Amino acid sequence: MSAPERxxxxxxxxxxxxxxxxxxxxxxxxxxxxxxxxxxQVREASNAVLYCTVAHEGREAACVYKPVAGExxxxxxxxxxxxxxxxxxxxxxxxxxxxxxxPTVLRDGPYGQGMCxxxxxxxxxxxxxxxxxxxxxxxxxxxxxxxxxxxxxxALLVHADDQRLRRLAVLDAVVNNADRxxxxxxxxxxxxxxxxxxxxxxxxxxxxxxxxxxxAGEPLTEEAVDVLxxxxxxLGEGGALAAKLVALITPAxxxxxxxxxxxxxxxxxxxxxxxxxPAIPWPPV
Numbered sequence: 001m002s003a004p005e006r007x008x009x010x011x012x013x014x015x016x017x018x019x020x021x022x023x024x025x026x027x028x029x030x031x032x033x034x035x036x037x038x039x040x041q042v043r044e045a046s047n048a049v050l051y052c053t054v055a056h057e058g059r060e061a062a063c064v065y066k067p068v069a070g071e072x073x074x075x076x077x078x079x080x081x082x083x084x085x086x087x088x089x090x091x092x093x094x095x096x097x098x099x100x101x102x103p104t105v106l107r108d109g110p111y112g113q114g115m116c117x118x119x120x121x122x123x124x125x126x127x128x129x130x131x132x133x134x135x136x137x138x139x140x141x142x143x144x145x146x147x148x149x150x151x152x153x154x155a156l157l158v159h160a161d162d163q164r165l166r167r168l169a170v171l172d173a174v175v176n177n178a179d180r181x182x183x184x185x186x187x188x189x190x191x192x193x194x195x196x197x198x199x200x201x202x203x204x205x206x207x208x209x210x211x212x213x214x215x216a217g218e219p220l221t222e223e224a225v226d227v228l229x230x231x232x233x234x235l236g237e238g239g240a241l242a243a244k245l246v247a248l249i250t251p252a253x254x255x256x257x258x259x260x261x262x263x264x265x266x267x268x269x270x271x272x273x274x275x276x277x278p279a280i281p282w283p284p285v
Contacts, residue, residue: 024094027103030056031063031116036109038065047071047082047199052109054116062121066199067114074200076207081249082199083115088248089175089198090117092257095234095241096227098167102186102194106248120194123187128162129211129285131155142214145280157284159214164193169212170224173271174231174260175201180210182285202249204256206274209281215270225265232261 034056042049048070054063068080077085083106090104104117130141133155137143141158149155159165165185172180178200186194200207220228234241235258245254264271273279 024099024103026059027061027118028105030054030059030061031103031118032105032107034059034061036063036065036107036116038110048111050111051119052116062119064117064119065109065111065114066117067109067111069112070114071199076203076205077200078250083113084248085201086115086117086198088245089171089177089201091241091244091248092175092231093171095231096167096171097230098171098227100164100168100171100193100195101198102196117196120186120188120196123189128160128165128185129182130158132158137214144211144213147284157211159211161214162193165212166215166221167224168193168195169210169215169270170220170227170264171195172210172212173208173264174228174257176203176207176256176260177201178203178207178209179281180212181281181283182211202253202257204252205277207277208271208274209278211280211284213273213279216272218270220264220268220270225268228261228265232258232265235261 031054034054037053038050039053040051042051042064048067050065050067052063052065053060066083066086068083071080071082073079087104087106090101093099093101102118102120104115106113107116109116131147131149132138132141135156137156137158140161142161144157144159146154147157175198177198179197180195184195184197186196188194231241233239235254236242242254245257
């Protein structure tokens with residue numbers, strides 16, 4: 001088998017064990033209370049994505065601001081709800097303890113209410129996605145499926161067999177992420193990995209679309225089971241996470257999230273493609 005052809009994923013590097021998750025409280029306060037100044041626009045995005053700085057009490061940071069007014073209507077998601085879903089995904093991530101979503105808040109800005117998220121500067125390095133010849137992923141890689149590469153030829157799409165990606169696959173299953181592309185994987189300092197762009201999540205229907213199918217059908221790790229049990233408790237009636245999500249998603253979507261967590265715990269396995277919805281987002285990167 002030939003060496004993997006790397007697919008750009010914003011410089012994500014493979015790491016067996018990320019550093020402990022730092023406290024996000026100062027960043028959340030800065031994002032929520034700081035003065036937001038627009039510096040530019042991320043033009044390749046499908047919705048309005050503004051690159052900003054936020055300053056508060058002598059601190060300043062770069063951030064992304066996605067105003068609700070700049071969201072494009074979607075047939076399967078109610079208008080004006082994508083920003084709230086981004087914040088909801090962050091709140092779920094925080095309960096897991098994995099710190100997979102950058103600090104994210106809902107706030108007013110120059111163009112009205114929107115999502116504000118800490119900017120993560122990508123760290124260059126080897127990639128977590130690749131295209132390979134043949135039918136086997138090779139050591140250290142997990143197969144996703146075959147992809148057309150032009151001139152009628154196909155190649156095997158693979159992702160790294162990486163603990164951080166496996167955690168993200170569990171988070172995506174919980175929030176029902178309909179758009180986990182390679183370009184939504186961002187590295188951080190000290191080996192951290194972040195997932196971004198969670199606007200199309202929490203739908204009541206099963207819409208899981210992801211490039212992280214390499215563990216489909218495999219048993220969940222003990223760590224993942226512990227995290228899911230924590231989420232089950234936090235999502236229960238009177239749970240702290242449920243109290244936060246009720247202001248961000250609909251009651252039916254909250255119930256569906258509870259059901260997804262319960263189903264994962266009952267099966268004890270990573271989900272598999274349903275066959276009722278395209279399993280891989282397009283474009284994949």
